[in-house]
Amino acid sequence: MKKYKRILALMLIMVTCLGLMGCNSKKNKDGxxxxxxxxxxxxxxxxxxxxxxLEKGYYKEAGLDVKIVQPPEGGATAMCASGQAQFAIDxxxxxxxxxxxxxxxxxxxxxxxxxxxxxxxxxxxxxxxxSPKGLxxxxxxxxxxxxxxxxxxxxxxxxxxxxxxxxxIPNTITNxxxxxxxxxxxxxxIFYGWSGINAELTGLEYDYWDFASITEELxxxxxxxxxxxxxxKENGEDAKKFMAATKKGYxxxxxxxxxxxxxxxxxxxxxxxxxxxxLVYKSQEWISKQYISDAKEWGVIDEKRWNSFYKWLYDNKxxxxxxxxxxxxxxxxxxxx
Numbered sequence: 001m002k003k004y005k006r007i008l009a010l011m012l013i014m015v016t017c018l019g020l021m022g023c024n025s026k027k028n029k030d031g032x033x034x035x036x037x038x039x040x041x042x043x044x045x046x047x048x049x050x051x052x053x054l055e056k057g058y059y060k061e062a063g064l065d066v067k068i069v070q071p072p073e074g075g076a077t078a079m080c081a082s083g084q085a086q087f088a089i090d091x092x093x094x095x096x097x098x099x100x101x102x103x104x105x106x107x108x109x110x111x112x113x114x115x116x117x118x119x120x121x122x123x124x125x126x127x128x129x130x131s132p133k134g135l136x137x138x139x140x141x142x143x144x145x146x147x148x149x150x151x152x153x154x155x156x157x158x159x160x161x162x163x164x165x166x167x168x169i170p171n172t173i174t175n176x177x178x179x180x181x182x183x184x185x186x187x188x189x190i191f192y193g194w195s196g197i198n199a200e201l202t203g204l205e206y207d208y209w210d211f212a213s214i215t216e217e218l219x220x221x222x223x224x225x226x227x228x229x230x231x232x233k234e235n236g237e238d239a240k241k242f243m244a245a246t247k248k249g250y251x252x253x254x255x256x257x258x259x260x261x262x263x264x265x266x267x268x269x270x271x272x273x274x275x276x277x278x279l280v281y282k283s284q285e286w287i288s289k290q291y292i293s294d295a296k297e298w299g300v301i302d303e304k305r306w307n308s309f310y311k312w313l314y315d316n317k318x319x320x321x322x323x324x325x326x327x328x329x330x331x332x333x334x335x336x337x
Contacts, residue, residue, distance in 0.1 A: 032065035033238050038076040039068065040089035043268040044194055045283045046113055046223050047089070048260050049291070049298075051267035053249030062241040070270070077226060081105035086231045087242065089113070091222035092309060093147050099327045100319040106229035109328040110243060111299035112221040113250070114193075114290045119222065120210030121152070122199060123187040124180050130207035132214070133159040138186040141171040141179070147318055148189065154316070155214050177204045191222075193287035198279055220309035221301060224328075232332070243299070243332045250291050250298045257281075257288040299333040 026034045039047055050068055053059050059066040071088075072079055077098065080088035090109070098105050121140075123129035129138060132155040142149060153163035173179040176188050177199040190196055192210065199206050212219035225246070232239050253260035261284035265273045273280050292298045303325075310323040 028065045030065070032060065032063055033235075035059075035064055035066045035087065035238070035242055036085040037066060037068050038071055038079045038085040038088040040071060040076045040091070040223060042070065042270050042272055043068075043264060044273075045261070045264065045280065045287045046193070048253045048264045048284060048287075049113070049246055049250030051249070051264045052252050052260050053245045055263045055267055056249070056252065058245035058248045059242070062245045064238065064242055064245065066242070066245075068267070077105065077107060080226055080228050081107050083228055083230065085228070086235075086239075087225055087227050089223050090226050092220040092224055092306065093222060095224065095226065095327060096147070096310065096313055096319055096323060099323050100321050107226045108229055108232060109221070109224045109301065110227045110232075110239070110330075110332045111225040111246070112301045113223045113225060113299075114221070114287070115293040115295045115302075116290065117212040117219045117222055118193055118210065118287075118290055119189060119191045120208055120213075121187050122176060122180065122190045122196065122206050122208045125205040125207050127186065127207070129187050131159060131209055132156040133161040134207075135163075135187060136161050136165045137167075139167040139169055141173055141185040141188045142168045143171050143189075144168075147313065150316055150318055151211060151218055154218070155211065158215070177202045177206075180204060180206065193290065194279075194283050197283045197286055201279055201282060216305075217308045217312040219305060221306065224301075225299075227332070232329075236332075239332050247298050247333065253284070254288050254291045254298065257284040260284055260288065300330050301328050301333075303328075 028034055037050060043051070054066055054068065069085065076085070076088035077090045079085045092109070095109060098107070121129070128134040132152070135152070135156060156163050169185060171188065173184065173188055175198070176190050176195045179185055179188065181204060192208070196208060227239060258281065261280045264284070265277060265280055268274070306328055307324040313319045314322045
């Protein structure tokens with residue numbers, strides 16, 4: 001579920017995009033329109049609604065043959081932009097680099113999977129890192145992303161702390177709870193719906209704070225569903241059908257976490273979730289409440305929240321262009337079908 005790995009790959013793939021397949025809908029032998037969705041990571045509870053819609057036949061009922069695939073080395077967004085997938089999973093923070101590019105990839109965010117940013121910083125309990133100020137003099141494992149570090153610096157400064165006093169080490173961690181127990185780092189960024197739940201299950205005594213609770217401008221959308229612009233233009237009705245079925249899948253997962261978790265485990269072609277069923281069940285129970293949260297419906301992107309984060313990026317010179325109002329559309333998620 002980690003981010004910040006593929007900006008260079010996204011730019012390089014622009015060279016080959018024009019020569020790759022187009023985005024016209026194709027039909028399978030049963031007459032269903034074929035759609036490919038590329039995940040951002042191995043299957044996890046961020047993706048449950050997709051697997052529910054597939055397993056329960058919501059896509060088929062909409063006349064769609066949907067395949068869920070793993071991300072290539074170049075990343076899910078690049079695959080979507082090239083036309084090899086019609087939809088993909090990304091996040092608003094990493095999506096900013098594309099929108100800010102002189103040659104942006106032709107993709108648009110069409111839904112927010114979670115309504116709020118559920119990421120934050122976890123550390124060993126009782127070592128003083130229960131707020132941003134506590135990171136002073138401590139070791140933090142970083143992805144070395146400018147946005148990541150600027151966010152931490154921002155919340156530290158709000159408490160009168162000095163980010164330059166944080167000892168930064170490369171983040172090569174695959175299990176945050178285990179890394180903290182082994183003193184590989186003092187603090188690390190996590191997405192609570194998976195790694196925070198894992199910390200609970202492993203018995204780690206921890207402190208945790210999240211960005212969204214500290215300041216509203218860092219309550220951005222992560223993850224999001226993005227779509228290929230050419231596909232949206234040429235197959236708008238199919239895109240609306242796909243989003244309606246996906247919405248139905250996430251609504252089911254929001255109301256039926258145990259059943260949804262079973263569907264996710266069954267649908268995971270990597271097999272990685274079968275040996276982590278307790279984590280999947282607990283994660284699903286927690287994250288099912290986050291799909292809709294305080295919103296009126298699943299998936300709709302709040303323009304104010306989207307723009308607040310992008311204004312913050314611009315004000316802090318993390319983008320060269322003001323990205324407010326750019327990169328997203330609610331047309332496909334809100335449409336009546």
